[in-house]
Amino acid sequence: MRKDMITKKIEALGALMGIVGKRALSATGSVVSRASNVLTRINGVRSLCIAFALHFGLSATAAEPVIMILSSDASVNKYSIAQDTFKETINRVTIDVDLGAESATEPIVENIILDNNPDLLYCIGSKAYFVAKKYAGDKNLVVTSAINWERFKLTQKTFGVANELPTGMQLTFFRYFFPEIKKIGVLYSKKYNKEWLEQTIADGKDVDIEIIGRSVARTKDIKRALTKLLPKVDAVWLTSDPIVLAEKDSIQMIFSKSDELKIPVFAYDTAFASYGAVLMIAADIPTIGQQAGNLAQELLDNSKIDEKFQSPVGSSITLNMKKIVEYGIKLNKDALDSVNEIIE
Template sequence: MAHWYMLLMCSVLVFCTAVRSALPADVAIISSSDILPYTTCREGIQEYLAEYTITATTINEDISKGREALEDIKREKPKVVIAIGPQAAFALAQEPALGNSRLFCMILNPQRVLAKAGLFSGVSLNIPPDMQMRTIKQAFANRKRVGIFYSKDPNQEIVDALTRAATAYDLVVVPLPIGSAQEIPGLLSSRETPFDVLLIIPDEKLGSTKIVEYLIKESLRRNLPVVGYNSWFAKNGAVLSFIIDYRGIGRQTGAIARRMLNGSLLDTVTVVPPEHVKISIDVKTAEKIGVAVSPDILKQADEVQR
């Protein structure tokens, strides 16, 4: 009897699994590629929405492939479609019929990236300007001038926002617009560097590792602390680094998706910054260049290198 009961239970389990896999997905995820930040973000989404049926597709940064994938997704009629990364989001932006069932995540400056295709709601990679300036003030209490090298066309709005945020903390942003990376040595060659802290922001003119390494080296040679925007900087000489939690972005996106699945559709386009940004402090580098880091920021830091 026990033997037949076990067979019956196994049959029921197989049947339920088959029915579940045959059901249309509640959520469809389309990823730009399988790089680690995107897969980590996707895992965060899947963890947060574990009770829902989810499908996942990767388009290998091919927007045309993304359009093809979205044709299949539309036939499945999921309640929410999530794009991870710019290529997937660009393809999804061209599907206005999906309306407010769309979400994006893992995009820097989405208002600019998706401007032509059509902006929709999601979670950006932009670290809030207020957080950056507040943390710089807390870390380097005796320093006031924050230098920023940047390309004027794509990043002027970002620098303007940082400039506004700085005033609340008695800081002054020293904007250093450049047309090319070749202009940087000239701006650094003066006897008196016009800033006390160098904040490096994501910028196409500073996209080369060689250029960023040069900036860090020259700043440290002048005993100036560098502030970076990811874990690479934390390992390569930045005294202060902001590190975005990609799994956290996935969970944050998942939380928005869950509200949508429960019937709270987004009536207006809403773009929010990442909620989970870690702070890394390199005390060893700070001591080497004679820069004092406040004890308060060391207590707040998620990571302290000594």
């Protein structure tokens, strides 16, 4: 009965809308597909349909703020996870737009944004942010999963959650898992990460780890820098430095040279598991979505936001036991309580 009521509301709203781009709501379950069908019929073209939805029975009222979620590509798993936890946290009606869809041409997306006039946009990924900035630059924008956001020219009302855990947190985990690893080498470019390295060296001291940095100005410098770095360290920490990560071959070389000397490589993303990373400490995506939801709520409440970009606080840890055994590294077994995934 409840579903029928919701569907009637959706149908009524759909009939009122009539054209693409009017205010839309988001929904789940059979209600969604029925609503989608209704709107598909109204619009005539399925690829242009905006599904009306009532999120767990919430009804839209005139006072409800309009929240739009722009996903750079909803088929990317980590984007869709962030989107879902954002929605669960904010627990309000949302308009969901997938910029990765074939039909998401710029004029259509522009129309959707302008016609709906959202109060707040949650932008997942860099592409989403640039679109939101272009067409809703004066609105509150909450951004996550944006690579290199530090180098973006942010609008005054842009807030977000960074991609990587605070270095102090990552170092704490390094210490926790491998108490005997005291010297960690980092390849970095002064252009992008000079200040980061200085801060990391200081954070390392808090956990009794010496950070040894070796700068590279160009990708072709990596081999030489690595050759000098490896004999001095117990582990290599691969960070998201754009120069260091510019070429796949360089990444492969970092792993193969380290492997020859049985020096473990720590990384910031599980994507490096296939290269043979020993410990991967990434930000937990559901926690990022939750943080974005809290941030959005605070913005809607006009609360004071102290920090434009928060650090993610949830960790997701992958441990490569195969390499640990192969390299003969001493692992603190108690730390297994913090592992999300074990590679055997």
